[in-house]
Amino acid sequence: MSATARKTALNAEDIRALKGDRPIVSLTAYTTPMARLMDEHCDFVLVGDSVGMVLHGLSSTLGVTMEMMVLHGAAVSRGLSHAMMVIDMPFGSYEEGPAQAFRNAARLMAETGAAAVKLEGGVEMAETIRFLVKRGIPVMAHIGLTPQSINTLGGYKVQGRAEGAAPLLADARAVEEAGAFAVVLEKVPATLADQVTAELSIPTIGIGASAGCDGQVLVVDDMLGFFTAFKPKFVKRYAELGPAAEEAIAEYAAEVRARAFPAPEHTFADHAPKKD
Known part of the structure; x- marks a missing residue:
């Protein structure tokens, strides 16, 4: 089945309806195999622009392109049948205005099979969110720490402390009023995240926020221990697959150098074996 033909079991209204019912589960995915692993367990899967840092070695998300998001979005789509797929709009693809945002959001959905887009920003993005929603594009908002704005935020700092609480509350109210079906709260003090929730x-999805949020999302390579360049405080390692993979690679290299691999059971005879 092609990416554009995939039918997701869950959609934006399903996710919205989970508020007050049960916690919403989400992880990021960038590849088909990983999407298949999480499909049964997640309510929505996010194709995050974090792919730039996690898989492409970029120092931030700012260098991620539309082409990268289309490539990884289509791959993730092939691995999902139950979870809803949400895809990030990369930096520079929507900030210019509602018309630009619509063109790029429509392309992402058409070429990947995504059921919704996610974009960063609060009050300043309300008009764009409203424009997209009225034209049939479900939008998940993202406020608090917005990684695409690290140059103006002064880095990856907690947002909403002290006098920053009121603007964050205003952002939350603005994206809800504009029609977002959910909002990600990133690196927000727990008390403020609980107040917003x-x-x-609409559901709040926490990442470095509060267990009281309506749902949670993590970068899968962080929680599995594959991405080890740095570890944010809000990440819990549920496995250490990175070190385990390195050990396996080292063992393979040693066996190749010792001519212990391939062993006879991994090679082929001159003649095909006789059939029974």
């Missing part, structure tokens, strides 16, 4: 009628 209580005030909004």
Whole structure:
């Protein structure tokens, strides 16, 4: 089945309806095999622009392109049948205005099979969110620490402390009013995240926020221990697959150098074996 023909079991209204029902589970994915592993367990899978740092070695998400998102989005789509797929709009693909945002969001959905897009920003993005939603594009908002804005935020800092609480609350209310079906709260103090969650009628998805959020999302390579360049405080390692993979690679290299691999059971005889 092609990416554009894939039918997801869950959609934006399903995710919205989970508020007050049960916690929403999400992880990022960038490849088909990883999407298949999480499909049964996640309510939505996010094709994050974090792919630039996790898989492409970029120092931030700012260098991620539309072509990269289309490539990885289509790959993830092939691995999903239950979870809803949400895809990030990369830096520079929507900030210019609603018309630019619509063109690029429509392309992402058409070429990947995504059921919704995610974009960063609060009050300043409300008009764009409203424009997209009215034209049939479900939008997940993202406020608090917005990685595409690290140059103006001064780095990966907690957002919403002290006098920053009121603007963050205003952002949350603005994206809800504009029609977003959910909002990601990144690196927000727990008390403020709980307040936002209580005030909004749409689900809050926490990443470095609070267990009281309506759902949680993590970068899968972080929680599995594959991405080890740095470890944010909010990441819990559920496995250490990176070190385990390195050990396996080292063992393979040693066996190749010792001519212990391939062994006879890994090679082929001159003649095909007789059939029974």
